[in-house]
Amino acid sequence: SQQGEEDPQALSIQEGENATMNCSYKTSINNLQWYRQNSGRGLVHLILIRSNEREKHSGRLRVTLDTSKKSSSLLITASRAADTASYFCATDAETSGSRLTFGEGTQLTVNP
Amino acid sequence: NAGVMQNPRHLVRRRGQEARLRCSPMKGHSHVYWYRQLPEEGLKFMVYLQKENIIDESGMPKERFSAEFPKEGPSILRIQQVVRGDSAAYFCASSTNTGSSSGNTIYFGEGSWLTVV
Numbered sequence: 001s002q003q004g005e006e007d008p009q010a011l012s013i014q015e016g017e018n019a020t021m022n023c024s025y026k027t028s029i030n031n032l033q034w035y036r037q038n039s040g041r042g043l044v045h046l047i048l049i050r051s052n053e054r055e056k057h058s059g060r061l062r063v064t065l066d067t068s069k070k071s072s073s074l075l076i077t078a079s080r081a082a083d084t085a086s087y088f089c090a091t092d093a094e095t096s097g098s099r100l101t102f103g104e105g106t107q108l109t110v111n112p
Numbered sequence: 113n114a115g116v117m118q119n120p121r122h123l124v125r126r127r128g129q130e131a132r133l134r135c136s137p138m139k140g141h142s143h144v145y146w147y148r149q150l151p152e153e154g155l156k157f158m159v160y161l162q163k164e165n166i167i168d169e170s171g172m173p174k175e176r177f178s179a180e181f182p183k184e185g186p187s188i189l190r191i192q193q194v195v196r197g198d199s200a201a202y203f204c205a206s207s208t209n210t211g212s213s214s215g216n217t218i219y220f221g222e223g224s225w226l227t228v229v
Contacts, residue, residue, distance in 0.1 A: 033217070042116075042203060042222035043155070088154055098143065098207065099168060100218060102154035 006089055006103040014111050019076045021106040023089030024069075030092045032065060033100070034074050037086045046074070046087075081112045116141075116221035117186075118204050124227045131191040131198070133224045137206030144187045145205040145218065146172075146179055155203060161187060194228045201225050 007022045023032070031050045035043040047063045049056050049072065056063050062075040076083055086107050090100040117136040125131050137144050142162055147155040157171040161181035172179065176194075181187040191198055201223045 035220070040225075042118075043205075043220040045217050045219060048217055090155075098145070098160060098218075099157045099171070100145075100147075100155075101157065102147075104154045 006087070006106040008106060009104070010107045010109070012109040012111065013079060015079060015081055017079055017110075019079050019083070019108055019110070021074045021087050021108070023072045023074070023103055025072075025089075025091045025093075025101075026070065027091075027093045029067075032063075032072050032092070033090045034061075034063060034072075035088045035090060035102075037088065037105070039085075043088065076108075079108075079110045081110050084108060084110050116204055116206050116219050118202075118221035118224050120224055121222065122225045122227070124229060125194050126229055127195055128193050131194050131226055131228075133189040133191075133202050133204075133226070135187040135189070135204030135206075135221060137187070137204075138219055141206035141208055141219075143207045144181050145207075146187075146189050147203045147205065147220075149201040149203060149223070151200075158189075158202075191226070194226070196228050199226055199228045 005024050013019055029051055031048055033048045034046040036046055037043050047056055047058050049063050049065045060077045065072045086105040088102050088105045090102045092100055116138055119134050144161045146158040148158055149155045159172045159179045160168040164183050176192045178190045203220050203223045205218045205220045207218045
């Protein structure tokens with residue numbers, strides 16, 4: 001499996017529900033970032049969490065990082081139809097300089 | 113403060129032609145990255161540049177692909193003699209002087225969609 005793998009590949013929920021996406025990685029990292037991508041568009045940066053941090057919040061977003069398990073989760077609370085997008089985690093490995101390694105993404109669909 | 117600007121947004125080339133993709137980083141950013149995204153996949157790193165220097169090109173195909181970031185002007189990703197497999201979205205990103213390893217966010221442009229016919 002690749003560095004920065006998201007799980008699940010696809011998630012479909014109703015508006016108002018919470019959405020949880022997970023990301024696993026293989027090597028030691030400096031930080032981990034989550035991005036959103038709407039179809040045919042660029043990536044929008046959501047949150048950066050450093051390797052010495054365990055949790056960060058931004059509005060309806062909550063990101064956790066467990067370096068012992070090499071995993072991260074992104075929680076979107078009270079989801080809206082506008083949250084429909086692909087979500088990617090990207091890791092900045094200690095040995096990779098400033099190169100980000102992306103997972104294949106989770107496609108989130110929020111049904112109105 | 114304009115974001116990362118890429119052009120063209122969409123480019124169609126016939127096999128064998130050249131494709132040139134341009135990227136202007138965010139104001140104050142001196143680090144530029146190029147990534148490629150194939151349909152239904154995540155982004156794959158290609159090259160990392162600073163002004164007049166290629167820092168890491170480990171993700172760039174050895175042939176037909178080149179990148180530059182001159183002292184003046186945008187960064188250019190050049191693909192010579194394009195083939196159908198080059199059809200993809202090419203994203204440019206930029207960050208501040210210290211790059212993402214120090215916890216600085218990398219900001220992405222809207223991408224250039226290359227279609228080779």
